[in-house]
Structure formats: C-alpha cells, structure tokens
Amino acid sequence: MFLSFFDLEYTSPLYRQLRQINKKYYNKMKELIPLLLVLLIASCQKEDFSAELTEGFSIESTSSGAIYPIKVALPENYNPETQTYATIYLLDGEDNFDFVAENCKKISHDLSTSNVLVVSIGYGNDRVDDYTPTKAQEGGGGAEKFMQFIENELIPRIESEYAVDTLRSSRAILGHSFGGLLAAYAFTNHNTVFGNYLMLSPSIWYDNEIMLRLEQENRAINSNNHQLVFLGLGQLENQGRMLAPFEAFYQRLLNNYPGIAIQRNLEANLEHMGSKNPNILKGLNFYFKSR
C-alpha cells in the first residue's frame, strides 16, 4: 500500500513536470522554486475592499495630539437622502478594515438586512499607549484620552458628514487583543457612547485585571443599559493569561447586567492571531442578527 502511494506520488503530473524541467533546466529550476513559493504566498494575500465605496480623511486629536487616519466603508447603494445607517468603529483599522468591511457587506446581504458604515481608526499613537487604561509595564495608559477623541471628535465628525443613526444602540466598537481591552474599557467607563461591543481575545489580564475593578466600580450606572456583547477567544490561547480573566469578565457581564444580550465563543484549535478573523465573523453574525 505504501509503495503504491509512493509510486503514485512519483507519477503525479506535478512531479513529472518538475522532473522534466529538472533534466534540462536544473539551474533555471533553482530560480523557479522561490518564485513558486512567492506565488503560493501571494495567492493567499487578502483582498481589498472596494475602493469606490471607501472614503478617507485624517483627524488631529485635541485630546492626545496625534493624527489618526480614518477610513469609512460605505454600504452599497448608500443613499444619505432616504436612509440612515448604523456604524461600527473598528480598532487596529489598518489591519482589519478590508476584512470587516467586506464581511459586513456579505453578512448583511445574506441576512437581507441593512448594512452599516465601517469606520476604521488607524494608528496615530502606538496602540499599546492608546488602547490601555492604565500605565503599566505593557502599556502607556492612554485609553481615556483615546476614548475622549472617539467620543468628542471622531463620532461628531462622522455623524455630521454621513447619514448615520446617532443613537447609542446604533454604534458598535470592535477590537482585538489590546483593541479588545479598549472595547472593554469603553463598556465600563464610556457606556453611553456605544451600545454594541465586539471584544475579541481581550487582554483582561492587563495590569492585574484592572478591567474587573473598573467593571465593578461602574456596574451600578451601567447595568440597566441595554448592551449587546460578543466575547471571543481562541481555544488554544494557553499562554497562562487569557482564559481565566476572560471567563471572569464573561461571568460578571452575564450575571450582573439584566439588559445584556451576550455571546461567548471559543474558536476551536486556534490561538491568539489565528482566532481573530473567525471570531470577527462570528461576532459580526451575532451583531447583525441581534442588534
């Protein structure tokens, strides 16, 4: 059986092709191998979201002094005269914009529901400063200033220039890792800004689980608000820091917020980065179905 398998491999079209090339053009083949690898990798590159539906501008924050590149993905058939749209504010926008915008379009189409504006917030400062709530070994603690920028500068500009709903329930924030931590900070300390939170692999471990303390301190004023929360993690995020604080945060939201619609997902057999996009897909599906 094994021999026949081996023979099969040796008579495969690809092998025959390689062998033929090898006989006459071995030196050329050596040059072709890196090219084949490059082509293989290039074939897996991500696709860009439609340029016709993307607008962009930069905005200088008076809170932090940084200049943030902003991209906006418009729904197909965007019509500011007749309709207003919900918004998703996307952290680490430079990495995630195309994937999120493309899948919002696809999911809203599949569910036959209205699409949203995706607002991508690029990097103005280092993300470990902007996305962390307190100064600690791993981050600079600039989350409060960054949230003030979002709340007082970015959202007003988006809502004055585009046809979007201005209700809290029509705004969502999506972040991964430290971005998930900032989304959690928005939940605990700026709960009036967003009604929907997609927190993927949030770094709840940060600064001795400071987020659990902030949740506790602000619970009384937040618990009666309606919330939609998606919490995602990779099942193999086993670096000794992610799972237990994630579970603690989930249990607290589940048990102390009567108006919450919450979903937790552990993405099978994937780690921190590998689980990001599958969790984005599940989070967006939950959001579009439950908002």
Add this chain to the structure above:
Amino acid sequence: MKITKYLFISIFFLNLSALVAQIDGAAKLNKNFPAPNLTIAPAIGLNPWPMSDLVVSNLVQWDIKKRLSLVSYTAYTYNNVFLRNFNYIKTNYNYSLSQKVGVGTALYSKRASHSFSLLGGIKYNSFKETLENPEFEKVSASVSSLSPDFGCMYHLQVGKKKYFFSYRMYIPLYPYPVQHLDITAIDGNIANVSLEFGLGIRLK
C-alpha cells in the same frame, strides 16, 4: 477547497524533497544507504516561539527502501514552562499529547542521513487556569480539545553505528497557516514549530 490546498502543499514538499534527492546522484545514494533498518530516537526539545514549551518525544523510523521511510512520532509537551503564575493567574496544568504517523524520503552521506517526512495524526490539548486575585472572586476555566495534527518533519541522524545523534524539526501545517485570507494568522503554526535533540538506537 481546504483539502485541495493541503494536498497541494503536501505533494509540493514531497516532490521537492524527492527532486533534491534525485539531484544528489543515484550512485552516491546506493553507496551510502545502509541495510533496511529500524531506529528509535527519544529526544527533548523546545517550541522556539516563545521559547517556553518543553517537548519530550520519541521517533520510530523504519527505512524500508533507500528513499522510503515509515515514521511514528509521539510527543508530550509541557506548555508554558516559565509563565505559570502571572498577574494572579495561576496555571493549574497545561500540556499536549500528540501521536502521528507518516512517510518520508531520505538523503544519505557517509556519516549522516537527512529524512524529510509528512506526518499526520491527532493532538490532545488540555489546560486550566485560575484567577486568584484577592481583590476579586476566584474563577477557574479549562479547555480540553482534540484536533488533527499534520505537518512536515526534517530528521538528521549523525552516526552509522548502533547509537547515533538525532536532531529533528517539526513544522505543523494545521491549522492551515493562512486563516480567512489574513496572512498574519500564521502565528499559530510558527508557535508550534518544535526543535528537538536526542540519542537514537539502531535496532536492526
């Protein structure tokens, strides 16, 4: 669609190694190929990123033809050796067990052999963490999962007598490196590359 991608990569690697073997010269291979033999090679090693998983493994290799080997690979991984108590998060246990079998091809020189194998099998992962921050409630959470495990292995054997030095590198191909068209998802595979050193015994 995914299976087609896996198959393409598998065939590509197998053919590439076979091509390299052919280039090396058939006469040389015949000259240095020992009689069909069975080797057993226990080893210890690390997952080099982030340098914190300790691997204890055993590789049984049966070279039945000059360019055909059958291999069986068993590994126990003690994950996250150096970070078991972080920010009041205690790791109660964290390990993986893996069993794979596969086929490979080899190059031989006077003192060493280089084997390239494709392996497939299963991997069991289990870990438990407890949040023990005195400021908050105590919370424990655990995960146990069984997943496919397949990838490529390079195995270097140095020494042609009864005992030999064994070095091997395993590169997992599952989960497929590119998740949902985002190439940054490669970290799951890079994190599980293992480098191992050991002493092998030639049984026959």
